[in-house]
Amino acid sequence: MEPSTSTQVNKTKTTQQSKLSRFLMSKKVAPYIFVTPFIVSFLLLFLYPMIQAIIMSFQQVLPGQVTFIGMQNYERLLNPEFYRALLNTSIYVVFTVLILVAFPVVLAVFLNSKLLKFRNLFRASLFVPALTSVIVAGVIFRMMFGESETAVINEMLGFFGISPVDWRYGSVSGMFLMVMLASWRWIGVNILYFLAGLQNVSEELYEAADIDGANAFQKFFSVTLPSLKPVIIFVSTITIINGFRMFEESFVFWQNNSPGNIGLTVVGYIYQEGISQNDMGFGAAIGVVLMIIIFVVSILQLKFVGAFKED
Amino acid sequence: MTTKKNKWISVAVTIVFAVITLTALFPIISLVIASLRPASGLMREGLSLLFDPSTLTFSNYFSIFSESGQQYWRWYLNSLLISGMLIVLSLFFSSMVGYALAMYQFKGRNILFVLVLFILMIPFEILMLPLYQLMITINLINSYFAVMLPLIVAPIAVFFFRQYCLGLPKELMESARIDGCTEYGIFFRIMAPLMGPSFAAMAILQGLTSWNNFLWPLLVLRSSDMFTLPIGLSTLMTPYGNNYELLFSGSVLTIIPIIILFLFFQKFFISGLTVGGVKG
Numbered sequence: 001m002e003p004s005t006s007t008q009v010n011k012t013k014t015t016q017q018s019k020l021s022r023f024l025m026s027k028k029v030a031p032y033i034f035v036t037p038f039i040v041s042f043l044l045l046f047l048y049p050m051i052q053a054i055i056m057s058f059q060q061v062l063p064g065q066v067t068f069i070g071m072q073n074y075e076r077l078l079n080p081e082f083y084r085a086l087l088n089t090s091i092y093v094v095f096t097v098l099i100l101v102a103f104p105v106v107l108a109v110f111l112n113s114k115l116l117k118f119r120n121l122f123r124a125s126l127f128v129p130a131l132t133s134v135i136v137a138g139v140i141f142r143m144m145f146g147e148s149e150t151a152v153i154n155e156m157l158g159f160f161g162i163s164p165v166d167w168r169y170g171s172v173s174g175m176f177l178m179v180m181l182a183s184w185r186w187i188g189v190n191i192l193y194f195l196a197g198l199q200n201v202s203e204e205l206y207e208a209a210d211i212d213g214a215n216a217f218q219k220f221f222s223v224t225l226p227s228l229k230p231v232i233i234f235v236s237t238i239t240i241i242n243g244f245r246m247f248e249e250s251f252v253f254w255q256n257n258s259p260g261n262i263g264l265t266v267v268g269y270i271y272q273e274g275i276s277q278n279d280m281g282f283g284a285a286i287g288v289v290l291m292i293i294i295f296v297v298s299i300l301q302l303k304f305v306g307a308f309k310e311d
Numbered sequence: 312m313t314t315k316k317n318k319w320i321s322v323a324v325t326i327v328f329a330v331i332t333l334t335a336l337f338p339i340i341s342l343v344i345a346s347l348r349p350a351s352g353l354m355r356e357g358l359s360l361l362f363d364p365s366t367l368t369f370s371n372y373f374s375i376f377s378e379s380g381q382q383y384w385r386w387y388l389n390s391l392l393i394s395g396m397l398i399v400l401s402l403f404f405s406s407m408v409g410y411a412l413a414m415y416q417f418k419g420r421n422i423l424f425v426l427v428l429f430i431l432m433i434p435f436e437i438l439m440l441p442l443y444q445l446m447i448t449i450n451l452i453n454s455y456f457a458v459m460l461p462l463i464v465a466p467i468a469v470f471f472f473r474q475y476c477l478g479l480p481k482e483l484m485e486s487a488r489i490d491g492c493t494e495y496g497i498f499f500r501i502m503a504p505l506m507g508p509s510f511a512a513m514a515i516l517q518g519l520t521s522w523n524n525f526l527w528p529l530l531v532l533r534s535s536d537m538f539t540l541p542i543g544l545s546t547l548m549t550p551y552g553n554n555y556e557l558l559f560s561g562s563v564l565t566i567i568p569i570i571i572l573f574l575f576f577q578k579f580f581i582s583g584l585t586v587g588g589v590k591g
Contacts, residue, residue, distance in 0.1 A: 027415075027488075031415035031417040032417065034415075035408050035423055037407065037463075041463065053440065056441065107331070113324075115321045116324050116328060126332060126335050128339065129338070131566060132339070132523075133523035135545050136544070136562045140342045140562075141338065144358060150357060151358060152358050152360050245436050267526075271526070274440045275440075
């Protein structure tokens with residue numbers, strides 16, 4: 001008696017299994033299996049922390065003791081340190097956007113022109129800085145921009161009779177260092193975006209401009225730039241977002257401890273308050289404000305460049 | 312006349328670009344020179360270019376192979392392992408997702424794709440504190456897995472794979488089904504091999520992102536034997552450091568392999584790194 005029941009159980013098991021496997025194999029179910037990793041990662045690594053960040057921003061988070069404190073974290077944000085972080089980050093965003101759009105456009109136009117020899121060599125070389133990590137870039141910049149008169153950059157300034165600069169100790173020169181570091185690392189990548197965009201500019205427009213007797217500058221401003229508009233929008237958007245996320249470019253110069261907070265950024269402030277001071281609720285509030293700022297600035301920027309208008 | 316004029320312009324432009332390129336490469340050249348100079352004064356006094364060439368020395372590199380260099384190789388190993396595992400995991404999962412979003416019609420597909428784009432717009436730094444808390448709660452702090460986790464299903468890679476898959480021949484799927492191939496067999500045996508270039512580009516993007524990743528590993532890695540290269544090197548940057556030999560020679564050995572890989576696989580590097588302007 002007993003053995004037969006067990007085979008029967010086995011039989012139903014196998015039919016169940018094959019049913020299940022046929023279900024999992026079907027064309028309808030397969031795509032859901034394929035996208036499962038994304039759904040899991042979205043829920044666990046995006047949605048949960050997102051909601052948690054907003055909740056935490058209304059809490060005082062101490063080890064083993066969490067209390068709801070309403071808007072207090074946000075009220076605490078009205079302090080000179082946060083203003084300084086916000087100001088530094090904003091200045092950084094403005095300069096990196098200007099530099100990382102203007103220079104790459106011009107360089108890309110030349111790199112696309114037959115006038116220039118060894119184009120591939122130049123393209124590849126300008127891309128190399130993008131391969132360095134920000135820490136290595138920081139090591140390099142710190143010794144090039146050393147304070148003493150024997151550091152490379154001060155040596156060069158000395159050659160023109162300019163006295164050595166205390167690079168890491170002034171707010172203007174400190175900002176200069178951060179902007180330079182970012183520009184150096186990202187210029188090659190942006191050049192490639194614009195080069196890709198230039199491949200889509202139609203030759204006919206240039207021919208028409210030629211017939212109208214336009215010179216090189218007129219062609220650049222009335223044909224090349226308008227045609228590159230979508231790429232300019234894209235590059236400026238990612239540069240703005242990356243600018244607001246900035247942390248490492250400051251960390252490599254001052255280890256999050258700059259004189260007079262000249263290198264303090266918003267993300268640096270999150271790190272300082274949330275991690276170093278272990279005040280997670282306050283850190284989360286800074287993050288929420290940062291998110292709102294990025295959102296508003298992106299919308300304004302897209303409106304300003306006319307990305308919402310239908311051409 | 313005009314061709315002669317053009318020729319002069321061409322020479323002038325090329326010279327200008329040679330200068331620009333040299334300026335761009337100058338920091339990297341400086342690093343290599345610095346690594347050959349006595350390290351003790353470099354961080355404090357900066358690199359001077361007015362030096363006696365006969366004072367160049369390999370002694371910084373000897374320190375890497377001495378006892379004090381052991382932790383450096385440990386960091387190197389950590390970075391290699393983390394980047395290697397991340398490339399395998401993220402290519403596997405992200406390609407599956409991107410493939411499904413491109414090749415199948417199913418309920419929820421458009422919402423999922425919008426979510427991918429939405430995540431792309433949200434800075435990781437905002438989610439970082441709750442995620443850090445989560446890592447503490449589930450006891451993953453100071454592990455390789457914690458470092459890799461946020462990058463495993465990278466939206467940027469999902470997006471890239473989806474775009475790439477849109478160009479794949481759908482007829483192949485039909486004929487494979489008729490031959491009795493399962494949906495998974497179609498992906499792994501027929502379609503994935505056709506996605507070679509996209510795998511190469513994403514391997515480079517994810518590898519480089521992980522190799523240079525800084526803020527997240529800085530949060531979750533606690534002990535020196537778990538550090539990755541950027542974290543380890545940054546600990547050597549303190550003003551009171553006595554290990555600058557390691558810092559300079561170590562920095563060179565961190566970027567030289569990447570530059571060599573770049574020279575061989577330029578095409579894939581470029582398509583990988585320009586996909587969304589990701590921050591390294």
